[in-house]
Amino acid sequence: MKKANSTTIMKKKWSLKTFRRYYALSLMAVPAVLYLLLNNYLPLLGLSIAFKKVNYVDGIWKSPWCGWDNFRFLFLTPDAYTITRNTICYNLVFILLGIPSAVFIAILLNELRGRFLPRLYQSSLIIPYLISFTVVGYIVYAFLSPDYGIANLFLEKVLGREAVNWYAEAAKWPPVLVFVNLWKNCGYSSVMYLAAIMGIDATYYEAAMLDGASRWQKIRYITLPSIQPVIIMLLLLNIGRIFYADFGLFYQTTMNSGLLHSTTNVIDTYVYRALLTTGDIGMSAAAGCYQSVIGFVLVLGANLLTRKYSSENALF
Numbered sequence: 001m002k003k004a005n006s007t008t009i010m011k012k013k014w015s016l017k018t019f020r021r022y023y024a025l026s027l028m029a030v031p032a033v034l035y036l037l038l039n040n041y042l043p044l045l046g047l048s049i050a051f052k053k054v055n056y057v058d059g060i061w062k063s064p065w066c067g068w069d070n071f072r073f074l075f076l077t078p079d080a081y082t083i084t085r086n087t088i089c090y091n092l093v094f095i096l097l098g099i100p101s102a103v104f105i106a107i108l109l110n111e112l113r114g115r116f117l118p119r120l121y122q123s124s125l126i127i128p129y130l131i132s133f134t135v136v137g138y139i140v141y142a143f144l145s146p147d148y149g150i151a152n153l154f155l156e157k158v159l160g161r162e163a164v165n166w167y168a169e170a171a172k173w174p175p176v177l178v179f180v181n182l183w184k185n186c187g188y189s190s191v192m193y194l195a196a197i198m199g200i201d202a203t204y205y206e207a208a209m210l211d212g213a214s215r216w217q218k219i220r221y222i223t224l225p226s227i228q229p230v231i232i233m234l235l236l237l238n239i240g241r242i243f244y245a246d247f248g249l250f251y252q253t254t255m256n257s258g259l260l261h262s263t264t265n266v267i268d269t270y271v272y273r274a275l276l277t278t279g280d281i282g283m284s285a286a287a288g289c290y291q292s293v294i295g296f297v298l299v300l301g302a303n304l305l306t307r308k309y310s311s312e313n314a315l316f
Contacts, residue, residue, distance in 0.1 A: 051286075074267075090177065090178075102185075110197045232306060240298055251272070
């Protein structure tokens, strides 16, 4: 008993001593901890809205519970299959094309020599990520406008074909949305891979050069294996958001055209339109809860598979 008490006292003394030693770093961490508590953990109390029939007169806490009624909105609606299919398929394509494209851009930037050109290209690639989707929507409209769009002028004047009413033909929008997503996000994603590439020990490349390795062999046997942990980590995080859709991409870029809903309507845009119609925030909270739970399960599953085949690359 005395031994246990002495151990506890030693731990307390050690913790106080450690805190006093690193109190400056602890104080620096306070804003970040408060941000996480207020922005990430405190809103978790709002999950109760997903199981309530919110009455604005009584308030959120006094509103009656409704069980799973809010979730039935997503699963029993006639559009449930369409919005789920669109959300999953688009995100799968974004992952399959986005990660290799970002890695390819990062490798190209790393191969550039000098100071001016790499910085110029890197800044140019990040600019699309900083543009809001409201502006992106009008840029896309400048290309696809039925009357004065650049795409239709090219079809008519150069190829001699009829103009296309892009905002009325849903089948033509999947490749457009994929291209816009890649154009907007690949530059920003490549920065993370470029940082990982720049962290590779230069002696590996020097040894490979002495052995007569070509540039492609250096990339294949040194660069790609070295950044593999970063690729897997970002892949797992993207899998966790496979049930989330970029609202601006699917709502602003398509100009909210009702004729395109069969191929552009996703869970986020569907809930938003329904919220505007019914004003039921419980339904919106249920959709967010559903997306979060599924994403959490997918991250755990993907991490278990990663740990099974490559334990050193697992997140946890």
